[in-house]
Amino acid sequence: MNEPNEARASPSASRGSVSRRAALIGSAGAAVVGIAGIAAGIGVGSHEVPPAPGTVSSRQRFANKVVMITGGTSGIGRVAAIAFAREGAHVTLCGRREALGREVERGIGATGGTARYFRADVRVEADVQRFVEFTASQFGRLDVAFNNAGITRDGTMRKMSRVNWDQVLDTNLGGCFNMCKAAWEGMLARGFGRVVNIGSINGQAGQYGQVNYAAAKSGIHGFTKALAQEGAPKGITVNAIAPGYIDTDMVAAVPPEVLDKIKSRIPVGRLGKADEIARGVLFLVADDAGFVTGSTMSINGGQHMY
Numbered sequence: 001m002n003e004p005n006e007a008r009a010s011p012s013a014s015r016g017s018v019s020r021r022a023a024l025i026g027s028a029g030a031a032v033v034g035i036a037g038i039a040a041g042i043g044v045g046s047h048e049v050p051p052a053p054g055t056v057s058s059r060q061r062f063a064n065k066v067v068m069i070t071g072g073t074s075g076i077g078r079v080a081a082i083a084f085a086r087e088g089a090h091v092t093l094c095g096r097r098e099a100l101g102r103e104v105e106r107g108i109g110a111t112g113g114t115a116r117y118f119r120a121d122v123r124v125e126a127d128v129q130r131f132v133e134f135t136a137s138q139f140g141r142l143d144v145a146f147n148n149a150g151i152t153r154d155g156t157m158r159k160m161s162r163v164n165w166d167q168v169l170d171t172n173l174g175g176c177f178n179m180c181k182a183a184w185e186g187m188l189a190r191g192f193g194r195v196v197n198i199g200s201i202n203g204q205a206g207q208y209g210q211v212n213y214a215a216a217k218s219g220i221h222g223f224t225k226a227l228a229q230e231g232a233p234k235g236i237t238v239n240a241i242a243p244g245y246i247d248t249d250m251v252a253a254v255p256p257e258v259l260d261k262i263k264s265r266i267p268v269g270r271l272g273k274a275d276e277i278a279r280g281v282l283f284l285v286a287d288d289a290g291f292v293t294g295s296t297m298s299i300n301g302g303q304h305m306y
């Protein structure tokens with residue numbers, strides 16, 4: 001993630017370096033990609049180099065679809081913004097780091113796609129409401145809500161402060177509520193909507209030093225199933241993705257021997273990539289997935305199966 005957390009600041013917060021690193025990496029942020037990287041179609045740091053066609057893809061699954069992404073300034077959200085725009089979507093993205101948001105906007109524009117950045121803090125209901133209004137003012141409506149914004153504030157229960165509990169719950173779960181609340185009436189009125197929420201393997205299996213993060217992400221999975229029941233008769237699907245350990249620059253900075261231990265617990269033998277999560281999001285949003293709702297798609301290399 002993009003902000004410091006207790007476990008990193010205090011090595012004694014977790015039971016060992018591998019566990020501590022694992023907790024961090026399980027919700028790790030991805031790299032900042034320069035504008036040249038976006039224009040070239042580069043997703044995350046040096047890990048992802050998809051084709052660089054120079055213009056949006058000829059595969060226009062999302063032509064004229066309007067896609068809102070929370071946390072589009074970096075990592076998975078940023079890669080998803082690029083992927084949606086490449087397939088013809090009009091994308092709006094939010095996050096607090098305006099310089100990065102503008103960079104994504106310009107980068108997508110340079111490749112012939114359409115993206116607009118709006119500064120919004122997902123914890124603030126009024127901000128999210130304005131984000132939805134901004135999207136409607138730019139593109140006339142909203143078809144897809146991708147609830148991706150998230151943070152970590154790791155620490156064992158003994159060290160977990162109420163502040164860090166609230167920050168993670170307010171961002172990771174409260175932000176999802178704020179976005180769905182703001183977008184819901186419009187989707188109901190149009191009789192169409194696609195919602196994808198980002199959960200986590202650590203919300204499914206738990207993780208040492210992450211009671212706040214695991215609770216928030218587990219909440220995402222329950223929220224998804226409940227809202228899916230409300231949306232199903234109205235043409236709105238609501239699904240979740242539970243990523244495993246995703247390769248980011250933060251992960252790349254982990255000592256090789258620690259990374260090897262993490263990878264040894266992943267049956268496919270490697271970390272995931274941000275674009276592998278983005279592909280899952282695009283699948284759940286596409287017309288082909290109209291019968292998929294209330295599901296949680298695990299993209300974790302087989303690390304957690306149930």
Ligand SMILES: NC(=O)c1ccc[n+]([C@@H]2O[C@H](COP(=O)([O-])OP(=O)(O)OC[C@H]3O[C@@H](n4cnc5c(N)ncnc54)[C@H](OP(=O)(O)O)[C@@H]3O)[C@@H](O)[C@H]2O)c1
Nearest residue numbers: 001002028029030071073075076095096097121122150246
């Ligand atoms: N990477 C992994 O291994 C992994 C594994 C499982 C789940 N996930 C989940 O995947 C999602 C994306 O994470 P990532 O790995 O791509 O991390 P990241 O690079 O740190 O991205 C997090 C995004 O969330 C945004 N964000 C955070 N707090 C926000 C707030 N209050 N308001 C608006 N935006 C906010 C950030 O934007 P600003 O900083 O500009 O506000 C940033 O764009 C998160 O929900 C994370 O928990 C990641």
